[in-house]
Amino acid sequence: MLRLEQVSMSVNQNNGDNKEILHNIDLEFDAGKLYAITGPNGGGKTSLAKVIMGIYGLSSGRIYLNDEDITDLTVTERARKGIAYAFQQPPRFKGLTVSDLLKIADSELDIIGLRKSLRDVGLCPEDYLDRDVGPGLSGGEMKRIEIAQVLARRATVSIFDEPEAGVDLWTIQRLIGIIVNRYKDNPNNTAIIITHNENVLPICDEIIVLEEGRIRSRGTYEEIWPLIRDEIECKRRLECRGEMGYEIQ
């Protein structure tokens, strides 16, 4: 379904030098499967998602969607081909409402569909449909609205960048249920979830650990969890002690 061949990506640094963020990544994502991408901070997870969406260009390599080379397509063209991306930190818009964004995501959504989209992510439609996607919404609310847009896209490949960040436990469980129902064993879709959440990892068919821009390991939850459990638990303890920020990308 989605194939990355020898994908590398670089950024310009302040001193004018190029720094390579992703190094020769080879990956394949099959239909009907759920994938988790995890790994330490700065490992290249969000960069990889943005490369797939076309937000960042490649320095080398090719990307294929259903065997079509999409490497040179724009963000808009990739979206129309069926790639969707839920941003880790979605932007705010003065004057655009939640309803506006959902209708851009799926122009066929009627009022019943709009309401369902919000209920699916644990938001009360009456309270949110007409609200500005502006400073009045909390980070957690923004996150849920972002996920609702990507679910409304009904895309071939949906990428969720830390869907759990800023979202309460009850809603995470609900989102997990929705993602499993929507994507698992669906022959037309695949979902890629960038996550550190130990409740999300077990639902995925495959876990890819990205570190320093390279694939450190990949496999099933049973194969990968013993390798990363100590790191995740260590980070959680450090967080609890306030020695780290809340962001544990």
Added chain:
Amino acid sequence: MKFSEIDASLLSTIANITEVPSGAVNIRKDGQPLIRMSSPNITINPKQDKPGIDVIVKPGTKGESVHIPVIVTKAGLQDLVYNTFEIGEDADVTIIAGCGIHNDSHQNSGHDGIHEFIIKPGARVRYVEKHYGAGSGSGKRVLNPTTIVRMGRGSYAEMELVQIRGFDDTYRKTMGYMEDKAYLKIVERLLTHNEQKAQSEIEINIEGQDASAQILSRSVAQDSSYQVFKAAMIGKAACTGHVECDSIIMGNAVIKAIPYLVAENSEAVLTHEAAIGKIAGEQLIKLMSLGLTETEAVNTIIDGFLR
């Protein structure tokens, strides 16, 4: 009555009128009254000493509206009109105004509308003034509206002033004088493009105890257009006032935003916020990731911002 195609287009855009509306109406075309009708509670009389009308709303009138649009289609016409609105005590009305200019000639066309509102104690007014210019001529379309609002004790006014494209030169002046417990909200929305110039000056004098005023301005300047926004909030009593001007700048445009606060009473609480910036790249990318082109994304952001 059937409007001509150009008249219908202008009236529909500025006042949402597709046929003669019910209630009190005054449609002015090329400096002359086209339609004038009073209602039992709202009287419209021509002024005797100068061009314009007096609109008198009886005390206690509820839920009625007045339409007073102006259209200019005659090349070279400089229309000047003085309108006075007296809103009786405890009335609650909506006033739909606006000016549409269609200019296909090389001569300049313009409209200077001077509106004075006398809002009696306890009255409530919603005022919508939308301006629109069209036509293919090289002559300028010029608009210079002046609005003076005098608010009695406990009165309430919401004024929406909208100018989206179409005018080459605009100088707008708005003055407010507020007595005790009056509430005034002015929302101004402006979009300029090409070489257009627009200047708006607002001065609100809060003279009464516990009165409150808000000035909210949203503007977009595209191409090589030029905007100046000056908003002065003068607190002369224990009152609250807030000025907010928020602008999107594009191309080679220039925007000057000058909020100005004067407190003449130690119990006055006056605040302002001002921001000018381009459309954020992440906003564009977000909308493009939902399938919009870059142009569609820009237009969506601007439409939402000016809504």
